[in-house]
Amino acid sequence: MRRTVAAYVLLASLLGIGTAGAAECPADALGVSRTLVVDPTEHVRLGSFQYNESLPLKDHEVVLTFDDGPLPPYTNRILDTLASECVKATFFMVGRMVQGYPAVVRRVYNEGHTVANHSQTHPFTFHKMSVEHAAQEIEGGFASLNAALGDPKAVAPFFRIPGLLRQDSVEHYLAAHNYMTWSVDFVADDWTHIKSQEVARRAINRIEARGKGILLLHDIQPATALALPDILKELKSRGFKIVHVVPATADRPKTVAEPELWAIRRAPEPKFWPRVLPVGVESPEPVLAAPSPASFGIEFVGPAIKVAMAQTFDRKADAAPAWPNLTDYTVQSEAHVLPIAGARNFRYVRVFRPGEPEKPKVAAKKPPARTQRPRAPAYGGWPAPTRSSRAVGHQLTVARPPVNLAAPQMR
Numbered sequence: 001m002r003r004t005v006a007a008y009v010l011l012a013s014l015l016g017i018g019t020a021g022a023a024e025c026p027a028d029a030l031g032v033s034r035t036l037v038v039d040p041t042e043h044v045r046l047g048s049f050q051y052n053e054s055l056p057l058k059d060h061e062v063v064l065t066f067d068d069g070p071l072p073p074y075t076n077r078i079l080d081t082l083a084s085e086c087v088k089a090t091f092f093m094v095g096r097m098v099q100g101y102p103a104v105v106r107r108v109y110n111e112g113h114t115v116a117n118h119s120q121t122h123p124f125t126f127h128k129m130s131v132e133h134a135a136q137e138i139e140g141g142f143a144s145l146n147a148a149l150g151d152p153k154a155v156a157p158f159f160r161i162p163g164l165l166r167q168d169s170v171e172h173y174l175a176a177h178n179y180m181t182w183s184v185d186f187v188a189d190d191w192t193h194i195k196s197q198e199v200a201r202r203a204i205n206r207i208e209a210r211g212k213g214i215l216l217l218h219d220i221q222p223a224t225a226l227a228l229p230d231i232l233k234e235l236k237s238r239g240f241k242i243v244h245v246v247p248a249t250a251d252r253p254k255t256v257a258e259p260e261l262w263a264i265r266r267a268p269e270p271k272f273w274p275r276v277l278p279v280g281v282e283s284p285e286p287v288l289a290a291p292s293p294a295s296f297g298i299e300f301v302g303p304a305i306k307v308a309m310a311q312t313f314d315r316k317a318d319a320a321p322a323w324p325n326l327t328d329y330t331v332q333s334e335a336h337v338l339p340i341a342g343a344r345n346f347r348y349v350r351v352f353r354p355g356e357p358e359k360p361k362v363a364a365k366k367p368p369a370r371t372q373r374p375r376a377p378a379y380g381g382w383p384a385p386t387r388s389s390r391a392v393g394h395q396l397t398v399a400r401p402p403v404n405l406a407a408p409q410m411r
């Protein structure tokens with residue numbers, strides 16, 4: 001591990017990036033096992049959740065990504081945790097958050113993490129907006145990051161579409177501008193206001209089930225900040241390695257990787273996964289079923305997409321059934337399909353339709369609507385945390401900090 005740390009420090013100094021914390025890195029820290037240099041012009045879209053390619057990771061290699069920040073104190077707590085284990089991650093930041101907390105953006109960069117773009121205002125309409133509008137959001141996000149860091153080269157040409165609400169025109173725009181579109185390999189549902197222990201449990205379960213990949217977390221969520229130490233500790237004890245991803249540049253050549261390492265390989269899933277999705281049975285070779293968007297709660301209905309990636313507001317989180325549901329499925333060895341996780345395993349219990357704000361559950365019990373507060377627009381009142389848990393999307397509401405995170409941690 002010392003060798004890993006030393007190698008990272010050397011690399012970091014060569015790359016001119018921050019090494020804060022690396023010198024004090026404990027010998028048993030999780031660390032970064034290797035830095036993967038990727039060429040966005042060569043592989044334009046990543047993440048098995050939606051695409052046919054993901055990062056060329058080896059078994060037991062994990063890439064950490066954090067979306068929607070920065071937002072102190074949570075982002076700072078996460079940076080502290082990452083530094084304590086000498087781990088590097090990729091932060092997909094929202095331009096308006098960047099404008100609000102440029103110092104945190106600089107801290108992320110100076111500590112050696114990859115800074116990437118998650119749009120300017122995080123609209124949940126990327127699947128249906130005009131490409132001109134999408135371009136504004138994309139370029140606006142990059143402009144905010146460039147302004148905060150003062151150097152366009154400091155910002156990775158990586159983009160994650162808000163809500164993962166893809167459409168062809170937007171993907172084509174991103175590819176044409178040499179921006180690499182990042183989806184995910186697994187999520188931890190940390191935008192659904194579940195407890196930190198549950199965030200950690202789901203993250204570890206899903207990483208373990210798949211064996212390698214890109215984990216999506218949200219650095220604006222208090223539960224995530226609290227869960228991260230447990231996630232890193234558990235990854236370490238289970239022998240997982242953290243890979244740091246950076247973009248190729250003129251003086252930083254891409255990591256050579258076999259093309260088939262980029263291709264999604266569907267590992268055989270545990271038998272108790274409860275849902276079967278058919279794939280091409282006429283294929284001459286047995287084909288492992290790919291998780292489809294439907295498995296994660298996204299359904300394609302004509303041009304519209306229903307997204308269930310909204311918070312559930314389920315206040316009975318404590319009573320959540322164990323994941324995965326231990327339904328026993330018999331799988332023939334010559335089967336052309338294998339069971340994979342169903343949406344209900346991810347607690348996407350309600351379908352969320354972008355652009356149609358959901359009515360509060362309690363509306364019927366309340367007096368007429370004129371006594372209700374007007375609904376805040378996206379990021380309305382931002383960045384102050386809102387008392388209401390009602391939100392248009394999963395990350396637009398920041399829950400009140402728990403007691404042990406309430407102390408000011410601004411840097």
Ligand SMILES: [Zn+2]
Binds near residue numbers: 118122
């Ligand atoms: Zn987001």
